[in-house]
Amino acid sequence: xxxxxxxxxxxxxxxxxxxxxxxxxxxxxxxxxxxxxxxxxxxxxxxxxxxxxxxxxxxxxxxxxxxxxxxxxxxxxxxxxxxxxxxxxxxxxxx
Numbered sequence: 001x002x003x004x005x006x007x008x009x010x011x012x013x014x015x016x017x018x019x020x021x022x023x024x025x026x027x028x029x030x031x032x033x034x035x036x037x038x039x040x041x042x043x044x045x046x047x048x049x050x051x052x053x054x055x056x057x058x059x060x061x062x063x064x065x066x067x068x069x070x071x072x073x074x075x076x077x078x079x080x081x082x083x084x085x086x087x088x089x090x091x092x093x094x095x
Contacts, residue, residue, distance in 0.1 A: 024080040029095040037088030038065030050079030
């Protein structure tokens with residue numbers, strides 16, 4: 001699978017880091033981030049804006065890890081990057 005944007009649900013489904021490249025360069029407002037399928041304790045997932053500013057990060061507590069959070073609430077960010085996704089899939093829903 002590849003990183004895919006689903007316009008009907010306004011959701012990015014991300015299964016790889018795209019070599020740390022920008023996934024979406026638009027100015028975005030994130031509604032929620034869900035990480036599912038983290039395979040190993042200690043695996044990490046990191047989301048940043050295009051300048052590398054922190055948006056969201058998590059560390060898997062164990063196998064088949066699922067996290068459904070967005071700590072910063074709804075705020076505007078300048079673009080979207082996923083520099084780290086050790087395992088699993090991120091679902092990023094835009095507001």
